[in-house]
Amino acid sequence: MKKEYIMGNSAIALGAVSAGISLAAGYPGTPSSEIIETIEKYNNGNIHLEWSVNEKAALEVAAAASYAGARSLVTMKQVGLNVAADPLMSLAYVGVKGGMVIVVADDPGPISSQTEQDTRMFAEFCRIPVFDPSSPEEAFEMIKEAFDFSEKYKTPVLFRPTTRICHAYASVEFDESFSPKPYEGFVKDSKRWVIFPKLSFANHAMIEKRNPEIGNDFSEYSRNTACGKGKKAVFTSGISYAYVKEYLKDRDDVTVCRIATPYPFPEKLVLSALDGVEEVLCIEELSPYIETQIQRVAGIHKLGVSIFGKTTWHIAAAGENSSDSAAKALKAFLGDSAEETGIDLSDIPPLPVRPPVLCAGCPHRASFYAVKQAMKGRKAFFCGDIGCYTLGNAMPLDMVDTCLCMGAGVTMAQGLYHMEKDAVSFAFIGDSTFFASGMTGVVNAVYNEADMILCVLDNSTTAMTGHQPHPGTGKNMMGSFVEKISIPDILKGMGVKRIETVNPFELAKAVDTVKSCAEEKGVKAIIFAAPCIALYKPEKKMCINDNCINCKKCIKEVGCPATVIVNGRVSIDASLCTGCGLCAQVCPVNAIGGEGDE
């Protein structure tokens, strides 16, 4: 046995590996990305591991592995499940043979996501079980149990940690000798594996009969717990359970019921926990899922119990909970007196705000700046997308007019073109996002005759989520070097007639290319190719010479973190500068040069 201090995501990965998975597939997304990365670290070659092109592909690859009888794991963030919803809804009807766990990391806050959607609701919508761990240690054990339930009921199951579980660290003890669980192989049976209305009808009926039985099974499951006594009860789940424990510690004058499997709801356990209870407080994040389930149970069983939580505004409707918000709600619910342990900060001075920004030397800054310069004085729309380059919205660049979801920039640029033909419509998309969900949008543009300029910001990595490889990088998660899939070749194959590749740091050339593309009809593509600065750090630094007239154009137009004002003068922070030279090309008086340059 080996003991290691690891992140929640690593605990989930090691739990799945210990459970004997033969295949794991996912698409990067905060806060889920480290699960696949941990498996890579421990994989002895017996597990097929991949970053799939998107979440839908990952889920389908894994589903087939489970049809063959093998245990499989899928990982994604919550919005990724929207992409994978199509196969999952059908898979819930068809079912699986080998255990299949779909880890979907929710992000209350949201801290780095577009939505505060709740995967527990998705589980109910799909009619499949969902597991909700409360700590990294528990996640390690629970995912193994999730595989067992999956096989017992021949259904895919969801496993839903939240950011604070995924990114928390704890010590986990595990056996290093992993081996995949042996499997039978795919046995042809079209009545089982081919979804048709007849099968869907039969299986839908089976599922509705089965799920209450799973609920009863879950009432006996050791991670669904009720302890304490009294007329008041707290119902909670996930990280909120840890916050409740942090406040109550070992107190037993209140019932604490912790729901580890929100769907199918462990109704028997909840009913016994509600015995003699007059008031209930539900502390959970995202949707009031447990709360509405208790409302339902109380209604069916005509219980005279008051239920407080999100629906009564006792718990915040949006944003994440914390030890402090939970303590405040519990104090009010239990009538406890307030105890002040902190310092009085009523006179706190105003603090500087620190919005996230593109790194110093980031090639995206140069790409955005080139397009902005080329479109000066012209009506133009800039449709953004999901990735580091969403940060192009910040001042002074201000180059993101829309951002909706993965791949939407490509298609939204078309909608704007069809409505306002006097404007130049741009779509900005990163290389990884292009592969994940940008390609079909390009076909749509060519087919439906949109005039637009597609800007592929190709930095040869999936930067925002921690530099994962993708089909354009020439590497995969089995350690193989594979042929790079060329974005220009794809675009050519899809019928894009004009495809340019430029280095965004060659500013004049980049501006000219944009201008010339804007004069042409149809779909044009410009690949702005330069590697992510976090992966490739040049040694060169820029410096400012005596020509500087302190006009601050470099700061006002480019906004690189390395150009700063020191004692009223523009200067370059050498600890941040990467020597990209964009500021030098913007300077009107040639006052910025490379190290040693005059």
Add this chain to the structure above:
Amino acid sequence: MNKDILLCGVGGQGTVLASKLIASSAMECGNTVHSAETIGMAQRGGSVTSHVRIGENAFSPLIPMGKADMILAFEPAEAVRNLCYLKKGGVVIVNSVPVKPVTESLHDTGYDGTEMIAYLRKKVDELVVINADEICKSLGSAKIFNVAILGAAVGTGRLGIDAETVLKEIETKVPKKFTEINKRAFFAGKQIGESYAVK
């Protein structure tokens, strides 16, 4: 032992290594440890925190407000931003050198950290102020402040972890070619921490 230590700063300052060294040192001494880090978009120039919770009494990965025994602040405004976590009588070790946000260059508010240090002096009895630029310059590396501030924390005697354990962890966790300079940074910080502890 039950101790809650909060580290805060700006993305890229090296708070994560310092928190990992505290966590692994505390575990070496036989403690249960939990911690939580800022990961994702905020890492790019945003405010970051690491919460390290030592002992069996911690359930939440994040320290509740007003409960931290110690704050290690890599930037003056970040110390003030996170002061709500400090308990009465808790220790703050702060770097006096400010990190100006990019927005500061666009709209100059004159932020230079001095107002923050003054506020800390008013509010915190157990305050250790370190100038990271001076300490880095004397050691000839811009990247050792995280270990220096850890040394200061040990030097105050309030961290509950001894120097030998931390030094051993530096040897195992820091790449070989940087161990020596990090050890020197640790001792430089420790000396500063000790001089405050005597007071």
